[in-house]
Structure formats: structure tokens, C-alpha cells
Amino acid sequence: MAIEDGVRAMDEGMTTDFRGRMDYGDYLALDELLSAQHPISDHHDEPLFIIQHQTTELWLKLALHELRAVRSYLEADDVRRARKGLARVKHVFHTITDQWSVLATLTPSEYTEFRGVLGNASGFQSHQYRAVEFVLGNKDERVLRVFEARPHAHDLLAAELEAPTVYDAFLRHLARAGHPVPEHVLHRDVRRAWVQEDALVPVYKAIYEDTAAHWAEYATCEDLVDLEDAVQLWRFRHLRTVQRTIGFKPGTGGSSGVGFLRRALDLTFFPELYAVRTQIGT
Numbered sequence: 001m002a003i004e005d006g007v008r009a010m011d012e013g014m015t016t017d018f019r020g021r022m023d024y025g026d027y028l029a030l031d032e033l034l035s036a037q038h039p040i041s042d043h044h045d046e047p048l049f050i051i052q053h054q055t056t057e058l059w060l061k062l063a064l065h066e067l068r069a070v071r072s073y074l075e076a077d078d079v080r081r082a083r084k085g086l087a088r089v090k091h092v093f094h095t096i097t098d099q100w101s102v103l104a105t106l107t108p109s110e111y112t113e114f115r116g117v118l119g120n121a122s123g124f125q126s127h128q129y130r131a132v133e134f135v136l137g138n139k140d141e142r143v144l145r146v147f148e149a150r151p152h153a154h155d156l157l158a159a160e161l162e163a164p165t166v167y168d169a170f171l172r173h174l175a176r177a178g179h180p181v182p183e184h185v186l187h188r189d190v191r192r193a194w195v196q197e198d199a200l201v202p203v204y205k206a207i208y209e210d211t212a213a214h215w216a217e218y219a220t221c222e223d224l225v226d227l228e229d230a231v232q233l234w235r236f237r238h239l240r241t242v243q244r245t246i247g248f249k250p251g252t253g254g255s256s257g258v259g260f261l262r263r264a265l266d267l268t269f270f271p272e273l274y275a276v277r278t279q280i281g282t
């Protein structure tokens, strides 16, 4: 009988003696992880606020790890592994986007009861979020100032500022595969934010108009669009959650709040991959 007195039977071989043996908690450093929540107020909802941020930061850590791998795979012309990584990061973003619904249960009245303890802390100071933006092409040297008091975060971002983006790596891969990517694009200053290169639109048009001949490139382009879409959806849910929680108050980080976040929705990582859509079939 599988259930006896309402209790599931244990299987004979199950390990129960963990003296001198690694268990679940050891492997996952659970003592550390679960003792890293330090509410400052005694408000019931502060643990929600902390855990929502910490879980997002964990997923961002994975996203960054995977995006760096995607860049290396593209540098090695290993498109299959690059595509797998892009898909994984897309799903990470879908997960952290869905997760906004948990924080959306925090009402404005509840949040104002402990917002004061946050001081000037703000998600704007998330170095992992900024690193993800950098690796996708939204570079901005000025934001490094925010991290001067945090050498580790500062160094990580400074290194990412100097590195080619995933898009740079993709374009170099396209050039090696024989696509006519202009030289100046391949040798651009990678420290700068990406700005639309109209000369790339015909390169993509050729790929999109003969998908059979360029299937791997075509599918990778679509993976990039999927990823941009997923990041935009995260930004949008953040904006909507902020709006329903603090309305149009300025942010703790000193910005105008919703207005500042709305400007992020106009940022695009891969503008030519959208521009080409207007040209297809014309």
C-alpha cells in the first residue's frame, strides 16, 4: 500500500543518515541563502519585498552567466549552443516577468508603511541588471559612478563595458559566414551604446527573404527578437507595478519614477532586426 494512515510509505533504500555526507542544504548553501533576508522594519510585507528582489537577482545572475556563454559560442561560430543559451535567457525573463504578480499584491498603503526604511536604495543600483543591459548593448559609462562604493560590482561592470556585446559577436559571426556586414560595424567602439546602423538592414533583408539558404542565421535573428521582447515585457511589468504601487511619486533613487522608467521602453537592443520587418516583401 502506497498510503498508510494517510502517510506515504518511505522506500527502503532512502538515505537518512547524513553524518559526514553532503546533503541538500550543504549543496545549496541553504544556511547562507535563507539567513540573507534582513528586514529593517517589522512590517509583515517587507520579507515579500526582499525575497522578490533576491529571487530576481538570482535569475539575473543566471541570465548574465548564460549571455556571456552565448557571446563565446558566437565567437566560436557555435550557433547551436548560442541559440540554446538565448532560449534559456528568454525563459528566465519570462519567469521574472510573471513573478511581478506576486509583488503586485503589495498595496500602496502597505508599501508606504515601510518605504521610508529604504532610504536612497533603488533597483537602479542593481549591478547585475546593468550588466545584462550592457551585454545586450545598452552601454552607459556614466552609470558606473553609482557603483564606486562597491568595487566588485564596479569592476564587473567596467569589464562588461569593455567587452563586445552579444550583438557584436553575432554580427562578427555573420561576417565570417559570408554576409556583407560593413567593416566599420565590425570594428566599432564596443564601449558605446548601440545605435541603429541602416547599412545592416539590407543584410538582414537578404537573410529573411531566403530563409532556406540562411536558416541558422534567420533562426538566430528570431531568437534575438524573442529575447528583446522578453526584456521589454519585464521592463513594462516593472513600470506597471511601480505605477500601481507609488503612482507618480519620485523614486527612492532620485529619478522622476514612472516617467524615467517609461523612457526605458524606447530603448531597443537590435533596432535593425525590427527595421527589416518594414522592408520584407517590398
Ligand code: HEM
Binding pocket: 052, 053, 056, 057, 103, 106, 111, 121, 122, 123, 124, 125, 126, 129, 238, 241, 242, 245, 246, 250, 251, 252, 253, 254, 255, 256, 257, 258, 260, 261, 264
Ligand atoms: C514596489 C516595488 C518597486 C517600486 C515602487 C520600484 C520603483 C522603481 C523606481 C521609481 C525606479 C527608478 C529609479 C529610482 O528613482 O528609484 C526603479 C528602478 C529600477 N528597479 Fe524598481 N521598483 C520596485 C521593484 C523592483 C524589483 C522587484 C526589482 C527587481 C530587481 C526592481 C529593479 C529595478 C531596476 C533594475 C531599476 C533600474 C531600471 C532602469 O535603469 O531602467 N524594482 N524602480
Ligand SMILES: N[C@@H](CC(=O)c1ccccc1NC=O)C(=O)O
Binding pocket: 053, 115, 118, 121, 122, 123, 124, 246, 250, 251, 252, 253
Ligand atoms: N525605487 C523604489 C524603491 C525600491 O523599489 C527598491 C528599494 C530598495 C531596493 C530595491 C528596490 N527596488 C527597485 O527599485 C521606490 O521608489 O519606492
